[in-house]
Amino acid sequence: MVKLPVDGPLNGIKVLDLTHVWAGPLAVRFLADLGAEVVKIEAPYGRGSQVFPSQPIGGWLGGEAGDEPWNVNAVFNKLNRNRRSVCLDLKQKQGRELLLQLVACADVIIENFSARAMPAMGLGFEVLKQANPQIIYVSMPGFGASGPYHGRVAFGPIVEPMTGLTKMLGYEADRPMNSAMALMDPIAATHAASAVVRALRKQQQDGAAAYVELSLHETGVAYNGPWLIDTQLGKRPVCQGNAHPQMAPHGVYPCQGEDNWLAMACQTQDQWQQLCTLVGGLDGNWTLSQRLQARQSIDEALAGWTAPQDKNAATLLLQTHGIAAGPVNNAAEMLADEQVKARDFFQTLERFNTPMPGNPIHMPGLNPQQWRRCPDLGADNHGVLTQWLGYADDQVSTLQKQGILHDKPPT
Amino acid sequence: MDKVLEIGGFAAGYCGKLFAASGADVVRMDRGERLPAWASEKAMDLFLHAHKRMVASSDLDLLAALAAKADILICEGNTADELDQLGFDDWVTPVKVALTPFGRTGPKANWRASANVLLAMGGYTHLIGEPDRAPLSLPGHYLEFQTGALAYTAANSARWANQSTQIDLGQLETLMSLSQFTTVRWHCVGELRSRHGSDFWFVVPSQLFACADGWVYLNIVPAFWDPLTVFLDQPELLIDPRFENNDLRMLNRDALHALIATELAHQSTDELLRKAESCRIPLGVVLSFEQVLADPHLEARQFWQALPADNSEPVYTPAYPFLQGKVADPEVNRGVFW
Numbered sequence: 001m002v003k004l005p006v007d008g009p010l011n012g013i014k015v016l017d018l019t020h021v022w023a024g025p026l027a028v029r030f031l032a033d034l035g036a037e038v039v040k041i042e043a044p045y046g047r048g049s050q051v052f053p054s055q056p057i058g059g060w061l062g063g064e065a066g067d068e069p070w071n072v073n074a075v076f077n078k079l080n081r082n083r084r085s086v087c088l089d090l091k092q093k094q095g096r097e098l099l100l101q102l103v104a105c106a107d108v109i110i111e112n113f114s115a116r117a118m119p120a121m122g123l124g125f126e127v128l129k130q131a132n133p134q135i136i137y138v139s140m141p142g143f144g145a146s147g148p149y150h151g152r153v154a155f156g157p158i159v160e161p162m163t164g165l166t167k168m169l170g171y172e173a174d175r176p177m178n179s180a181m182a183l184m185d186p187i188a189a190t191h192a193a194s195a196v197v198r199a200l201r202k203q204q205q206d207g208a209a210a211y212v213e214l215s216l217h218e219t220g221v222a223y224n225g226p227w228l229i230d231t232q233l234g235k236r237p238v239c240q241g242n243a244h245p246q247m248a249p250h251g252v253y254p255c256q257g258e259d260n261w262l263a264m265a266c267q268t269q270d271q272w273q274q275l276c277t278l279v280g281g282l283d284g285n286w287t288l289s290q291r292l293q294a295r296q297s298i299d300e301a302l303a304g305w306t307a308p309q310d311k312n313a314a315t316l317l318l319q320t321h322g323i324a325a326g327p328v329n330n331a332a333e334m335l336a337d338e339q340v341k342a343r344d345f346f347q348t349l350e351r352f353n354t355p356m357p358g359n360p361i362h363m364p365g366l367n368p369q370q371w372r373r374c375p376d377l378g379a380d381n382h383g384v385l386t387q388w389l390g391y392a393d394d395q396v397s398t399l400q401k402q403g404i405l406h407d408k409p410p411t
Numbered sequence: 412m413d414k415v416l417e418i419g420g421f422a423a424g425y426c427g428k429l430f431a432a433s434g435a436d437v438v439r440m441d442r443g444e445r446l447p448a449w450a451s452e453k454a455m456d457l458f459l460h461a462h463k464r465m466v467a468s469s470d471l472d473l474l475a476a477l478a479a480k481a482d483i484l485i486c487e488g489n490t491a492d493e494l495d496q497l498g499f500d501d502w503v504t505p506v507k508v509a510l511t512p513f514g515r516t517g518p519k520a521n522w523r524a525s526a527n528v529l530l531a532m533g534g535y536t537h538l539i540g541e542p543d544r545a546p547l548s549l550p551g552h553y554l555e556f557q558t559g560a561l562a563y564t565a566a567n568s569a570r571w572a573n574q575s576t577q578i579d580l581g582q583l584e585t586l587m588s589l590s591q592f593t594t595v596r597w598h599c600v601g602e603l604r605s606r607h608g609s610d611f612w613f614v615v616p617s618q619l620f621a622c623a624d625g626w627v628y629l630n631i632v633p634a635f636w637d638p639l640t641v642f643l644d645q646p647e648l649l650i651d652p653r654f655e656n657n658d659l660r661m662l663n664r665d666a667l668h669a670l671i672a673t674e675l676a677h678q679s680t681d682e683l684l685r686k687a688e689s690c691r692i693p694l695g696v697v698l699s700f701e702q703v704l705a706d707p708h709l710e711a712r713q714f715w716q717a718l719p720a721d722n723s724e725p726v727y728t729p730a731y732p733f734l735q736g737k738v739a740d741p742e743v744n745r746g747v748f749w
Binding site: 008009010011022026030034053054055057058059060061062063074075077078143144146147148149151152153154155157158159160161162163164165166167168169170171176177178179180181182183185186187189190191192193194195197198200201204212213214215217218221222223224225226227228229230231232233235237239240241242244245246247250251252254259261262263264265267271319322323324325326327328329330331332334335337338339340342343345346352354355356357358359360361362363364365 | 429433446447448449450451453454455457458459513514516517518519520522523524525527528529530531532533534535536537538539540541544545546547548549550551552553556557558560561563564565567568569570571572574576577578579580581583584585587588589590591592593594595596597598599600601603604605606607608609610611612613614617619626627628629630632635656657658687688691692693694695696697698699700701702703704706707708709711712714726727728729731732733734
């Protein structure tokens, strides 16, 4: 069956996706959700081996590894919807030649290997450009392709402290904290998607090939730009726990039950005055500067007010008074949120009905009902090679027998 | 060159910044609202608005007139109703992007939200902090900048396809779309992910460790276990049954952390970095902003872009070379144009 991309503004764009782990696949997911035709080029062991030593971090779809554990890794499935899969051994010369033939048919190729991986395989930009003089090549090495750190191993959690964020996160200024959420990956992901569309638009004007290098490190540092500028202006941004330098109250407050909390902030004087009608012992005439000085006592009064309350009931009461407030949600509560349900944000794409985060971009013509689950490893070897390259059935079979193409991890 | 009209807070500002870095002609309509920021007003303006032109006005007729001339309109409101009241649906700009906390539809479309509220509702706050203390909200403008980046992608996609369209982007959904594995783990494993300080928890060791002159973060996914034993100069760990695989390392996390903490405590960050590079293990040093500004790697890559700052030395801001655009000269308050 011919699988077409989902409807969207990027219909007509062909993307070769060589990405792995998180940042790269997430970037490509945005492009695929916007209608790009994405072919994921996967290594034979790209989803692990036939036998998994332990459960993957997000578990298995349906809760069981089953006969094909490499195809039911929940996180992998979450990141790789709306794509076709070609499993190609790039360690072999014939595999690399095949990739270059696919490059000749593509508009974009994107990878997040280490800086030296593609050149080491003989697949640097100049080679890709020979195969396709208009190719857009997006490379996402952790520390970039040049500079003293370019050879370092980079994962989101170790890049985060190098951006300055770790010194701003925590309970006390002298005890840094890592988010433990690898936040640098989604930052690089959104910017890689931005870089691709920017390059496509530039190509509309100049028709030229483009090499776009996007470093996880640099996009992470960029997010701290305001603090970095303040530092140059002689200010010293410091960690303040849950407090905010320009809002009081601003915090996370305990509620009824175990580990239940709500977040709240007064962004305006009006909100503060409204809050004072609900919580005793606070003075609605306090200015922002007075509130910032009295932050601790305000927080204590608020914690006393929230502690006996249900977090959702207290949130609703605050919201009816126009005050920014919301429950601290765990995963189950996120899925049950009436707002995201009303907007059909989570989508189920496979037989186990696993809710997968959707696309926050809503625009006419995008329809999650068209979305396809993540393909099985190598599921589209035949389809892509026959449709993109005009290969005959027996040529594809031969490549499979030669171990150039795979549809499961080698034993 | 696109003409981009930007109205609103930090998400719209960041989106406009990306357009400006791409060479677009960006006009920011400043309606006089000053939103609480994590940095000074000057720093926010320099970071977000340096290469834009500004119109200081809240005149809705002028807004509609500018919208009629723009190719792309980025409009951020505190609620869905606020955008309606501005006249968003009536503006005739080919590509219009609405940025709101919860999106333009749904029962919470008119709820009020600050970033810490959305981070809480979006599942982030629950995961940050120590297990026996209050959860921590993420400082900074991650939420707004991520929303702005997605708005840039969406608007450019529409422009690439030569579509006239209206885009609805909610910040809560932005956060949830970027979540790591929180909801799938709950659904597939039946386990609620929770917070464990700096410990990534599922991969051991992934933790902050104090050393002689600061802190380092190690993130040792299983493929890097063997080189870690070399890094620690403790090859015997390779055959230690407590640490044979990640599952066992999770079970014996405290013992392993203690062992590493002892080993690293007397070494400097420079020494540890050198060893990490030679052993090829993932290690990052906790840097202050002063240290980030002086980072030789960023300097070698010409990461910083100078901005003029009021009769003083230039200040440096991160450049965005991946957008491949010529950055326009800064022009501020130059009046009306187009």
